[in-house]
Amino acid sequence: MSKTVLICGGTGCVSSDSHKVYDRLEEELQKDPSSRIEVKFTGCHGFCEQGPIVIVQPDNVFYCRVTTNDVPELIEAMKKGEVLERLLYRDPVTGELSRSREEIGFYKKQKRLVLENCGEIDPENIEEYESRGGYEALRAVLGKERSEVIEEIKKSGLRGRGGAGFPTGLKWEFTAQAEGDKKYVVCNADEGDPGAFMDRSILEGDPHAVLEGMLICGYAVGADEGYVYVRAEYPLAIKRLKIAIKEAEEKGYLGDDILNSGFNFKVNIKAGAGAFVCGEETALLASIQGERGMPRPRPPFPAEKGLWGKPTNLNNVETYANVPRIIRMGADEYAKIGTEKSKGTKVFALTGKINNTGLVEVPMGITMRDIIYDIGGGILDNKEFKAVQIGGPSGGCLPSELLDLPVDYDSLTEVGAMMGSGGLVVMDETTCMVDLAHFFLNFTQKESCGKCTPCREGTKRMLEILERIASGKGQEEDLETLQRLARVIKSTALCGLGQTAPNPVLTTMKYFLSEYETHIKEKRCPAGVCKELITYRIDPEKCTGCTLCAKHCPSGAISGEKKEPHVIDPDKCTRCGVCITKCNKDAIYLA
Amino acid sequence: MAYKMVQMPEEVAQKLHLVDDIVEKYKQVPGSLIPMLQEVQELLGYLPQEALRKISRGLEIPLSKVFGVVTFYTQFHTEPRGRNIIRVCLGTACHVRGGQNIMAKITEFLGVEPGGTTPDLRFTLERVACLGACGLAPVMMVNDQTHGRLTPDQVKEVLSRYQ
Numbered sequence: 079m080s081k082t083v084l085i086c087g088g089t090g091c092v093s094s095d096s097h098k099v100y101d102r103l104e105e106e107l108q109k110d111p112s113s114r115i116e117v118k119f120t121g122c123h124g125f126c127e128q129g130p131i132v133i134v135q136p137d138n139v140f141y142c143r144v145t146t147n148d149v150p151e152l153i154e155a156m157k158k159g160e161v162l163e164r165l166l167y168r169d170p171v172t173g174e175l176s177r178s179r180e181e182i183g184f185y186k187k188q189k190r191l192v193l194e195n196c197g198e199i200d201p202e203n204i205e206e207y208e209s210r211g212g213y214e215a216l217r218a219v220l221g222k223e224r225s226e227v228i229e230e231i232k233k234s235g236l237r238g239r240g241g242a243g244f245p246t247g248l249k250w251e252f253t254a255q256a257e258g259d260k261k262y263v264v265c266n267a268d269e270g271d272p273g274a275f276m277d278r279s280i281l282e283g284d285p286h287a288v289l290e291g292m293l294i295c296g297y298a299v300g301a302d303e304g305y306v307y308v309r310a311e312y313p314l315a316i317k318r319l320k321i322a323i324k325e326a327e328e329k330g331y332l333g334d335d336i337l338n339s340g341f342n343f344k345v346n347i348k349a350g351a352g353a354f355v356c357g358e359e360t361a362l363l364a365s366i367q368g369e370r371g372m373p374r375p376r377p378p379f380p381a382e383k384g385l386w387g388k389p390t391n392l393n394n395v396e397t398y399a400n401v402p403r404i405i406r407m408g409a410d411e412y413a414k415i416g417t418e419k420s421k422g423t424k425v426f427a428l429t430g431k432i433n434n435t436g437l438v439e440v441p442m443g444i445t446m447r448d449i450i451y452d453i454g455g456g457i458l459d460n461k462e463f464k465a466v467q468i469g470g471p472s473g474g475c476l477p478s479e480l481l482d483l484p485v486d487y488d489s490l491t492e493v494g495a496m497m498g499s500g501g502l503v504v505m506d507e508t509t510c511m512v513d514l515a516h517f518f519l520n521f522t523q524k525e526s527c528g529k530c531t532p533c534r535e536g537t538k539r540m541l542e543i544l545e546r547i548a549s550g551k552g553q554e555e556d557l558e559t560l561q562r563l564a565r566v567i568k569s570t571a572l573c574g575l576g577q578t579a580p581n582p583v584l585t586t587m588k589y590f591l592s593e594y595e596t597h598i599k600e601k602r603c604p605a606g607v608c609k610e611l612i613t614y615r616i617d618p619e620k621c622t623g624c625t626l627c628a629k630h631c632p633s634g635a636i637s638g639e640k641k642e643p644h645v646i647d648p649d650k651c652t653r654c655g656v657c658i659t660k661c662n663k664d665a666i667y668l669a
Numbered sequence: 670m671a672y673k674m675v676q677m678p679e680e681v682a683q684k685l686h687l688v689d690d691i692v693e694k695y696k697q698v699p700g701s702l703i704p705m706l707q708e709v710q711e712l713l714g715y716l717p718q719e720a721l722r723k724i725s726r727g728l729e730i731p732l733s734k735v736f737g738v739v740t741f742y743t744q745f746h747t748e749p750r751g752r753n754i755i756r757v758c759l760g761t762a763c764h765v766r767g768g769q770n771i772m773a774k775i776t777e778f779l780g781v782e783p784g785g786t787t788p789d790l791r792f793t794l795e796r797v798a799c800l801g802a803c804g805l806a807p808v809m810m811v812n813d814q815t816h817g818r819l820t821p822d823q824v825k826e827v828l829s830r831y832q
């Protein structure tokens with residue numbers, strides 16, 4: 079029987095050399111043309127941690143961490159119709175082997191709707207997309223009234239996946255009703271959240287779904303031209319999108335008189351040039367026009383005055399990717415997934431100190447605990463869960479008391495965080511919350527475009543205070559000042575960047591206040607992260623005087639006689655931590 | 670950002686006339702300043718002042734405006750860059766898994782700070798926020814290659830592969 083080998087060509091797996099596995103397979107198979115084994119690249123499977131991932135069809139066997147050296151054995155097994163157990167996924171807790179993807183804990187509680195094609199089809203082949211119902215939604219829509227289409231999207235309850243969660247159908251209606259001889263549809267693929275790669279994976283793994291969503295939107299709002307604004311750091315996504323546009327044009331899904339309906343639509347790609355604020359919609363539009371990507375006050379909203387002053391509908395990648403699914407399955411069926419006010423699924427990039435990092439898609443309303451423990455497989459190295467950061471630099475840090483919080487737009491906003499675009503970074507006891515708040519604020523501060531004073535100056539002042547606290551020079555009134563600054567910035571900044579920049583500081587202060595206090599009052603960093611507040615010490619009981627640490631210390635801070643316990647001079651020590659990694663007696667500790 | 674006057678390397682000066690073709694190609698396209706700058710930078714490796722002048726004249730927009738756009742976006746560079754570009758990820762996932770230790774090791778090894786270029790033009794060091802390979806954190810990219818699951822010890826060896 080013939081077999082197909084699907085190799086993940088997503089960014090994560092390519093970084094783990096999946097293309098070398100591909101090349102080796104091709105090379106070996108060429109030596110044996112009778113084998114009837116075909117090799118194909120697919121998009122991301124989401125389980126990047128275990129990459130490179132290889133799936134053998136039709137047997138549906140899921141292999142992980144495959145290297146070029148495994149290739150000959152893999153081919154042997156396929157020819158014999160056997161399974162190569164050595165490369166199957168082994169559950170880190172139970173030790174059980176899983177043969178197919180569905181058996182793995184990471185996938186069990188997921189609901190893959192937007193990601194249903196990712197990892198299953200070759201994204202550079204439009205026919206594979208068509209064979210799974212692709213462009214059927216477009217066909218169905220072209221026979222309907224425009225208002226009917228908008229009604230369907232409204233009924234589905236779809237809300238924007240790019241951050242704020244604005245109802246998508248309503249947004250479309252605004253653009254449809256706006257006066258204008260020319261209208262645009264824009265897809266926001268700027269994905270600036272540092273710790274998130276959902277949009278990238280969708281574009282790389284299923285680009286036609288995004289194009290089909292934009293086409294349907296274009297028809298519904300009366301636009302004939304679209305733009306995809308892609309982050310410059312995503313070259314593979316841009317390449318796949320270009321191929322997809324060309325293929326769709328050849329098949330008559332894009333261009334003039336699409337499927338003989340009289341509807342015209344074309345799509346352009348714009349590569350971003352590296353500015354986080356360009357993810358904000360008005361800044362993004364300025365950037366497409368070739369200007370400095372600075373936001374402007376709203377209203378007027380893009381729906382009235384957008385690109386080149388024309389009515390423009392702007393949505394996120396994942397929002398558009400939901401649209402063809404909604405049309406295909408029907409709004410009523412779609413609305414059964416999720417909670418009352420948050421319908422459908424959400425894709426998250428699950429990262430940090432967690433066993434199963436990767437891309438996951440879950441129904442709205444699932445608890446954080448389910449995501450972290452059942453899907454994510456718990457905390458790395460059996461450490462203690464401390465917090466999870468959701469929503470990136472605009473979001474918040476949630477403590478263990480909130481693990482049972484349902485993940486939906488409104489519950490998250492209530493506790494001071496936000497859904498954001500979908501970054502979920504898990505932290506354990508070794509993460510310092512002051513340092514984390516500093517990390518995010520430093521990011522937004524650097525990305526502040528400088529147009530409005532509260533954001534430009536206010537975040538700088540907040541950052542200075544955090545730096546002071548982290549270096550042991552904090553004073554008690556600093557906490558009060560931070561709160562006050564945060565309130566002012568939130569209520570007076572021009573755009574979402576400034577308005578949400580204080581969130582990581584506010585939530586860490588709300589849920590981890592004692593950690594700030596320890597830094598200020600005791601001049602101590604409990605997690606052992608803030609360099610100026612920790613000292614490295616050598617336990618004289620454990621030290622055997624092997625001299626390994628002293629040899630490797632780059633600043634010559636360690637001294638001692640051979641076979642005698644050594645000591646570290648805190649004045650010379652730069653807290654680089656090299657000695658800890660070198661000591662094999664576990665004798666060096668943080669105090 | 671101040672514009673440091675730097676002598677154009679010989680090979681850049683030789684290619685400068687090709688900028689005219691790029692300007693010609695985009696002249697009529699609205700909003701084409703950024704793609705044009707991207708293409709010129711791709712051609713010359715960076716954006717020398719001479720090239721910006723050509724663009725300003727070709728598009729008939731003030732040089733100050735062109736310069737404003739160039740300095741707004743981190744992707745654009747006004748000085749010559751190294752043969753190999755190192756991008757160390759300091760995104761959230763990499764931060765919590767020790768990305769800054771990788772950066773510290775590289776700055777120590779190369780003797781340049783983020784944003785800098787080694788005097789022999791072998792390396793330019795940059796920081797980025799998320800390369801989209803968070804599952805392999807901490808991550809760095811050298812040219813088009815991503816290196817994941819890094820430890821500070823590996824840095825020297827990885828960099829020695831790039832001349």
Ligand SMILES: Cc1cc2nc3c(=O)[nH]c(=O)nc-3n(C[C@H](O)[C@H](O)[C@H](O)COP(=O)(O)O)c2cc1C
Pocket residue numbers: 237238239240241242243244266267268269270271354355356357358359360392393394395397499573574575
């Ligand atoms: C500073 C800032 C950065 C943003 N970055 C992104 C982004 O990377 N991707 C995105 O889709 N939306 C981003 N947004 C939200 C957009 O402004 C806009 O609300 C969204 O793209 C609308 O699409 P949606 O309704 O489908 O969510 C950002 C907003 C702000 C204020």
Ligand code: FES
Pocket residue numbers: 272273274758759760761762763764798799800801802803804806808
């Ligand atoms: S945070 Fe480093 S790759 Fe995403």
